[in-house]
Amino acid sequence: MKRIIFVIAATCILNFSFAQYDTDSLHVSEEYSSIYARNEYKQFGLGIGFGLNYGGIGLNLTYAPIKYVSFTVHGGFNLVDFNAGIGANVYLNPRTKMYRPNLKVMYGYNAVIKIYGLDEYDKTYYGLTIGFGNELRFGSSKKHGLDVDLLVPFRSQEAYDDAKRVKNDPRVETFTDFIPIAISFGYHVDF
DSSP states (O other), X not given: OHHHHHHHHHHHHHHHHHTXXXXXXXXXXXXXXXXXXXXXXXXXXXXXXXXXXGTEEEEEEEEEEETTEEEEEEEEEOSSOEEEEEEEEEESSOTTSSEEEEEEEXXXXXXXXXXXXXXXXXXXXXXXXXXXXXXXXXXXTOOEEEEEEEEEEEOOHHHHHHHHXXXXXXXXXXOOOOOSOEEEEEEEEEO
């Protein structure tokens, strides 16, 4: 619990420390800034990372049809199988800013049970996940970035029932319950 409070506090501090930081005029010529601002919409991004919005370990493709909204498709491997999901992000700052906090909602894999030696329990579970993201953009054009997300998965009753069955199985020596909050990390580039 102390770790969760620490992560939330660190995210809030990061949020407040970059809230007023404007990098539009740093290292970007005025001509390039106006071209980039005009093309800010309808851009694609490709990310690689790990966490729920990367399908475990995988990729995340983003399309931004309007200034503060993007839609995502993600897929990856989660130790049991390959999976995919979809989502949407709402940003508080435009793409030309160094720091872009965002709110996200997605549907896809949000729980997995993997028991080595007892394959009958191995399963991926799908459901809704919401979260808060932190995007730090860098480079003169702000087309590269690092993403750190704090996610809250809403897991199905089936996932909890299966977890209970695993805990009650005498063949299973140790089993860790699902954690209520997940963290994801990734790197992305816009094109």
